[in-house]
Amino acid sequence: MRARQWAALALVTATLAAGCGSKGQASKGATGDTLRFGASLSLTGGLAREGGLTKEGYEVCQKAVNVKGGVQVGSKRLKLEIQYQDDTSKPDTSAQLIDQFNDKGVQLVLGPYGSATTEAAAAVVERNGQVMSDSSGAEDLIFTKGYRQTFAVLSSARQYAAVMVQALNESAVPKPTTVAFLSADDGFSMTVTQGGTDEARKLGFKVLATEYFPSGTTDVSSALTKIKPLKPDVIIGSVHLAEGIAIIKQSRELGISPSGGFAETVAPPTPDFASSLGKAADGVLGSTQWSSRTAGKDKWIGTADDYIKLFAGQYGGRKPEYHAAEATAACIAMVDAVEKAGSTDPDRVRDAFAALDESTFFGPLKFNSAGQNIAKTMEVMQVRNGKPVTVWPKAVAESPMVWPAMGNHS
Known part of the structure; x- marks a missing residue:
């Protein structure tokens, strides 16, 4: 009887430890040598074309970061991985997918395409304590609701x-x-x-x-x-x-x-x-939001001209336009926030994001208290x-x- 009790206790303890360890590790957005971002995108539906361009921009960022050794987090370098889900161009679906990312422990999020989907995602991000780097949600209304967890790299809708x-x-x-x-x-x-x-x-x-x-x-x-x-x-x-x-x-x-x-x-x-x-x-x-003439430089991409070459090399000689560029910039901003935080903990990443004041190939990044980039012009x-x-x-x-x-x- 005593042996069976000890065995049962050991099983419960092991289960709890595994659950806590998994959740704790995943909640920080990193497992082993990998840093994971989540992205809900319009890969089908009415905004599929723009969503596809956004995905290409995120992919350019991932490759550029990993070619240069990955993301420095404390004493470790982590390879960047971006997990994608199709929101079918529907705001409600985007919100559900952001929740699913959170359930899986992915708390660092790259924004969906468009203001309506971004607004829906931002509400969930705020509730969950995730952090979102907004690449294309320009609607000013998003930034009037007191959200603290969403940061937009692009200029506002007005x-x-x-x-x-x-x-x-x-x-x-x-x-x-x-x-x-x-x-x-x-x-x-x-x-x-x-x-x-x-x-x-x-x-x-x-x-x-x-x-x-x-x-x-x-x-x-x-x-x-x-x-x-x-x-x-x-x-x-x-x-x-x-x-x-x-x-x-x-x-x-x-x-x-x-x-x-x-x-x-x-x-x-x-x-x-x-x-x-x-x-x-x-x-x-x-x-x-961006052109080949945009001024600025960063350690991951270089200049606007460098971005054009990187994009063309990755996509069969095609030149990028601003949807891709703003997506790459949003991904870089999240990477830089993680490095400056020295952690993947969302609270620390959020604070580092809010304090960013830097130059990128996309132009300057500096955020007001609402999370809008106040340094950039179109x-x-x-x-x-x-x-x-x-x-x-x-x-x-x-x-x-x-x-x-x-x-x-x-």
């Missing part, structure tokens, strides 16, 4: 259209006087539109109209028909890829040709924009012969803005 208005004000000759906004009805795009209309009125432009359409639609003809008789000098779209392509394509079909041109968020820097539209894409302005590009060319700010421009724009869609 800048996306505002910088294009600023670029038109400084660089377009003759300067346009009237603008009309077309916007998807998701939170990110509506915030972008508000930032753009505020800036336009501040700089003396006349905003003729603001028309909304369902997010993700490929039919924007109703909104275009409403602004056609107003004949704006510039049509500015607060959109993602599918909607941005639809605006240009259906403007041609409806005979809408603004005297100046078109400007859009998100879509123009994406390779699919020019490949889908051909010559119709030429002259369209786009706001971008740039404006223009599609020329199917390629993005930086035209603003003038200090980093590859070429002056062409205005009225090429490919006026007449």
